[in-house]
Amino acid sequence: MDAILKLEGIGKMFGGNYVLKDVSLEIGRGEVHAVIGENGAGKSTLMKIIGGIYEPNEGVIRKNGEKILLHNAIEAYKQGIGIVHQELSVADNLTIAENIFAGRQPVNRFGFVREKQMCEDAGKILGEMGIRLDPREKVGNLSVAMQQIIEIAKVVSHRIDVLILDEPTSSLSNKEIAHLFELVRRLCREQGMTVIFISHKLDEVMAISDRVSVLRNGNFIGTLSGEEITASRMIHMMVGDQLDSRSFLAPKTPEGEVILRAEGLCREGKFRDVSFALQKNRILGIFGLIGAGRTESILSLIGADRLDSGRVTYEGREIRLSSPKEAIAKGIVYLTENRRDLGLFLPKEISDNVIAASLGAxxxxxxxxxxxxAGEAVEGYIQKLKIQPPVMDKPAGTYSGGNQQKILFSKVLLTDPKVLIVDEPTKGVDIGVKMTIHHMLRDLADSGIAVLLISSELPEILKLSDRVLVMHEGECRGLLENRDLTEREVMAAVYGEKEVQQ
Amino acid sequence: MEEQKKKLHVSGRILTLSVTIVVCVAVMSFLKPETFFTVSNLGSSLTTVTFNLILACGMTVVLMLGCVDLSVGPIVAFTSVVVAKLLQGGAPIVPAILAGLLIGSGIGALNGTLVGYGGLAPFVATLGTQSVFRGLSYVLTSGYSVTGLPEGFSKIGQGTLWGISNLILIAALVAAVLALLVPRLAFFKRVYLVGTSRSVAFMSGINSNLILIAGYTLSGFLAGLSGILMASRYAMGNAGFAVGYETQAIAAAVIGGAVMAGGEGSILGTVLGVLLVAVVNNSFIQFGGNAEWQTAISGIMLVFTLFIDVMRTRKAKRKGLI
Incomplete structure (x- = not known):
C-alpha cells in the first residue's frame, strides 16, 4: 500500500499519564480512513498530534516517507495537513469569502483587502467542492451544515492533501450527512484528498470508510478494511466485548397514569399545535430532524422560553410554568443537548455541578x-454512574464527553424528577456509556418516572421508546406505537406518504 | 485527603500575597526604621485603606457574578451628601444613617435590575449610574461642602475604641463577617454559579436576575456605609468624595484572586489585595514619592496582575487543563 502518512510508536502524556501509547498506523493515499474508539480512547488527541496542535512525547510522524516535526497548526498546513474541529469556528458576521480567507486576505499595496479577487478565489474553491453559494453571503445566514462546509472549505483552501474531520456529523441531520459524505467522496476522487474521519456513529463509518482503525484506552487495536468492516466487529474491538446495541429494551412494569399532558402548544415561527401525553413508567420518544421544533417546544413547556398558546395539565391540574426553577420544583426536569452553554458549569468542580439544580435540598x-x-450525595452518583476519575474537586470541563454527560445526568437525577425530559442524551458519547445511559433510562421509567426522549438517532428512539411522536418542521406528524416499529415506518411519518413514494 | 488538597490549592494565591506583604513590610522597616513603623504613619495609611477595603469587599461579590460596579465612588459621594443634608436640616443621627444605607442599597438594586432584568452590560449600566449620581451630588450641593454636622455623628468616624480607630474596626468587621459567610452561605454558592454561567444557572433553576440584584445591592449597601463613614470622618458631605475609588476596589479584588470573567474570588484574597496596594503605596510615599500617585500605582498593579493571570491561563491551556 502507498502510505501518505505513517505514525510510528506515537506516545502522548498528560500530567504523567499516557493518553496514547505506542500507536503505529498507516494512512493510505487517497483513502477515507475512519478512526474510532470510545470517549477517552485518544482519537482526538491523536488527531491533534497529526494536526500539529499537540506535540507527541514519543514516536515519529512520516509523510511520504519523510519524518516531519509539527509545532503548530500553521506548520501542519505547510506539510499539507489540515484539521476541521468538532466545534465550529466560523465568524457569523463575516461573509463566506472573509471566513475562508480569515487572516490571509489578499491585499493591494496600500493594505486594503482586494474584495473582488478574494470573492473570486472563494467562489473557485467552493466550485471545486461542488458547492454553489454566493461568497458575499454572511455565514450567520447559513444553516449549521453549510457553516460546516465553509469550515471545510477554509481548511481545504490551504492547499492540503490530508484532511482530518473530527466528528463532523454530530449536529447534522441525515440528509445533511449524506451531502457531507458526497463532498468527502468528491474531494477524494477529484482532488486526490486523503481524509481521516472521526466518528462515534458506526453506520456512518461503514457508509464512508475504505479502512477503519480502532483505538481503545490510548492503545492501537487494529485496522479493518473492506469486508471486515462490520458493526459487530468494530464494537468488539472498541469495547472488547460483544454488546447488542439495537434490540428494544422492553418495560418491566405496567404502564401508569398520565402525569403530564400538553395540548396544542404553539409558538409563532417555531412550532404549532404540539400535543402529547406522558405516562408514568413509560418512555415517549420524539423523533425529528434538526429544526423540527422538538427542543423549542420543550423549552417553552418548562418555561425557559415563551409559549404563545396551549394547555399543560400536570397531575390533574392545569399549570403554566414561567421558569425552569418552577419546573424543577414541580418535578419536571430537562436534560439539555447543549451541555456547554446550558448544562454544565465547566470551570467548576463536579460537586458544584451536581448539586447546582438542587441547592435548596x-x-x-x-x-x-x-x-x-452534599458530598455524600455527589459521591453516591460518582460511584453509581462510574464517573472517571472518581474525584469531586476536578473541574467538569477536564472530563471526557461521556463522563461530562454522566455528571449532567447526576445533576438532573439529584433533583428527584417525576417527569424526566432528556434531549439527545447520548450525543457525542461513546458506545459503552451509551449502553449505560439507555439501560438507566429504562430503569428510571420502570421506577415510575415518566420519560420523554428527544433524539435524532432512529436506532436509539426505536430501542427505548414505548411510543414515538414524530415531528417535522414544527408540527406533529403522527404518534406511533412501538410494536416492531421499523426505521422506514418512522421516516415515512416524517415526510408524509407522498414524498416517500417519490 | 481531597479536602486537604483543595485547601492547599486555594491558599496558593493567599500564600503568595501574604509573603509579598510580609517581605515589603520587612524591607521597609529595615530601610526606613525611623518613619515606617511610627504610629502616625500606620494610622494614617490604615484609615485610607478602610474605605478601599469596604468597597473592595462589595466589588468582590460583584466580580464573582461576572459583573463590575463602576458606580461605587459616586454612591459614596451621593450618600455623604444626602446624609449630611439630612443632619444639617436637623434629622436625628440614627434615621439619617439608615437613610444613607437605604440609598446605597437602592442604587445597588437599581444597578442589579438594569443588568439582570434590563439585560444591559454591567459596564454600561454602572457607567450610567456613575455619571447620574456623581452629577446629582453636584446638583444637590452646587459644588460646596455640606458642613455643620452634629458632633455625635462625626465621633463615629473620628473616634477610637481601645485605641483603635472606629473606621478600622468597622472595616475589619465587615471583611470578617463576609469572609466567614461567603464560603458557607448557599446564596454565595449561587453567586459563584451565576458568575460562571448565567444561562446554565438559569436552566439549573437559579433565579439569576434576583441573585444579580442581591449582589449589586450588597455592593451598594457597602458603598452607602462608606459614604456615611466618610461624611463622619471629614464632618461633611462632598460631591467630590471617592473619585476613582471603583478602580482601586477592582484592582484590590483582582489582585486578591477575583477574575473579570466571573465565578472566582475570595474575601480573604481581597483583604490581602487591599493591604498589598496600601503597603506599596505607602512605601512609595516613604521614599519621597507624591501621594497623588496612589491611583496610578493601583492601576499599574492591576494591569500587572491581569497580565500574570493571562500567562497562567495560557500555561494551563498548553497543559491541556482547560
Missing part, C-alpha cells in the same frame, strides 16, 4: 450549604 436552616450531605 442541601441548604440548612441557617442558609448555609450542608457540605457533608
Amino acid at each position: 442541601f441548604t440548612t436552616k441557617r442558609h448555609t450549604v450542608d457540605r457533608k450531605k
Whole structure:
C-alpha cells in the first residue's frame, strides 16, 4: 500500500499519564480512513498530534516517507495537513469569502483587502467542492451544515492533501450527512484528498470508510478494511466485548397514569399545535430532524422560553410554568443537548455541578450549604454512574464527553424528577456509556418516572421508546406505537406518504 | 485527603500575597526604621485603606457574578451628601444613617435590575449610574461642602475604641463577617454559579436576575456605609468624595484572586489585595514619592496582575487543563 502518512510508536502524556501509547498506523493515499474508539480512547488527541496542535512525547510522524516535526497548526498546513474541529469556528458576521480567507486576505499595496479577487478565489474553491453559494453571503445566514462546509472549505483552501474531520456529523441531520459524505467522496476522487474521519456513529463509518482503525484506552487495536468492516466487529474491538446495541429494551412494569399532558402548544415561527401525553413508567420518544421544533417546544413547556398558546395539565391540574426553577420544583426536569452553554458549569468542580439544580435540598436552616450531605450525595452518583476519575474537586470541563454527560445526568437525577425530559442524551458519547445511559433510562421509567426522549438517532428512539411522536418542521406528524416499529415506518411519518413514494 | 488538597490549592494565591506583604513590610522597616513603623504613619495609611477595603469587599461579590460596579465612588459621594443634608436640616443621627444605607442599597438594586432584568452590560449600566449620581451630588450641593454636622455623628468616624480607630474596626468587621459567610452561605454558592454561567444557572433553576440584584445591592449597601463613614470622618458631605475609588476596589479584588470573567474570588484574597496596594503605596510615599500617585500605582498593579493571570491561563491551556 502507498502510505501518505505513517505514525510510528506515537506516545502522548498528560500530567504523567499516557493518553496514547505506542500507536503505529498507516494512512493510505487517497483513502477515507475512519478512526474510532470510545470517549477517552485518544482519537482526538491523536488527531491533534497529526494536526500539529499537540506535540507527541514519543514516536515519529512520516509523510511520504519523510519524518516531519509539527509545532503548530500553521506548520501542519505547510506539510499539507489540515484539521476541521468538532466545534465550529466560523465568524457569523463575516461573509463566506472573509471566513475562508480569515487572516490571509489578499491585499493591494496600500493594505486594503482586494474584495473582488478574494470573492473570486472563494467562489473557485467552493466550485471545486461542488458547492454553489454566493461568497458575499454572511455565514450567520447559513444553516449549521453549510457553516460546516465553509469550515471545510477554509481548511481545504490551504492547499492540503490530508484532511482530518473530527466528528463532523454530530449536529447534522441525515440528509445533511449524506451531502457531507458526497463532498468527502468528491474531494477524494477529484482532488486526490486523503481524509481521516472521526466518528462515534458506526453506520456512518461503514457508509464512508475504505479502512477503519480502532483505538481503545490510548492503545492501537487494529485496522479493518473492506469486508471486515462490520458493526459487530468494530464494537468488539472498541469495547472488547460483544454488546447488542439495537434490540428494544422492553418495560418491566405496567404502564401508569398520565402525569403530564400538553395540548396544542404553539409558538409563532417555531412550532404549532404540539400535543402529547406522558405516562408514568413509560418512555415517549420524539423523533425529528434538526429544526423540527422538538427542543423549542420543550423549552417553552418548562418555561425557559415563551409559549404563545396551549394547555399543560400536570397531575390533574392545569399549570403554566414561567421558569425552569418552577419546573424543577414541580418535578419536571430537562436534560439539555447543549451541555456547554446550558448544562454544565465547566470551570467548576463536579460537586458544584451536581448539586447546582438542587441547592435548596442541601441548604440548612441557617442558609448555609450542608457540605457533608452534599458530598455524600455527589459521591453516591460518582460511584453509581462510574464517573472517571472518581474525584469531586476536578473541574467538569477536564472530563471526557461521556463522563461530562454522566455528571449532567447526576445533576438532573439529584433533583428527584417525576417527569424526566432528556434531549439527545447520548450525543457525542461513546458506545459503552451509551449502553449505560439507555439501560438507566429504562430503569428510571420502570421506577415510575415518566420519560420523554428527544433524539435524532432512529436506532436509539426505536430501542427505548414505548411510543414515538414524530415531528417535522414544527408540527406533529403522527404518534406511533412501538410494536416492531421499523426505521422506514418512522421516516415515512416524517415526510408524509407522498414524498416517500417519490 | 481531597479536602486537604483543595485547601492547599486555594491558599496558593493567599500564600503568595501574604509573603509579598510580609517581605515589603520587612524591607521597609529595615530601610526606613525611623518613619515606617511610627504610629502616625500606620494610622494614617490604615484609615485610607478602610474605605478601599469596604468597597473592595462589595466589588468582590460583584466580580464573582461576572459583573463590575463602576458606580461605587459616586454612591459614596451621593450618600455623604444626602446624609449630611439630612443632619444639617436637623434629622436625628440614627434615621439619617439608615437613610444613607437605604440609598446605597437602592442604587445597588437599581444597578442589579438594569443588568439582570434590563439585560444591559454591567459596564454600561454602572457607567450610567456613575455619571447620574456623581452629577446629582453636584446638583444637590452646587459644588460646596455640606458642613455643620452634629458632633455625635462625626465621633463615629473620628473616634477610637481601645485605641483603635472606629473606621478600622468597622472595616475589619465587615471583611470578617463576609469572609466567614461567603464560603458557607448557599446564596454565595449561587453567586459563584451565576458568575460562571448565567444561562446554565438559569436552566439549573437559579433565579439569576434576583441573585444579580442581591449582589449589586450588597455592593451598594457597602458603598452607602462608606459614604456615611466618610461624611463622619471629614464632618461633611462632598460631591467630590471617592473619585476613582471603583478602580482601586477592582484592582484590590483582582489582585486578591477575583477574575473579570466571573465565578472566582475570595474575601480573604481581597483583604490581602487591599493591604498589598496600601503597603506599596505607602512605601512609595516613604521614599519621597507624591501621594497623588496612589491611583496610578493601583492601576499599574492591576494591569500587572491581569497580565500574570493571562500567562497562567495560557500555561494551563498548553497543559491541556482547560
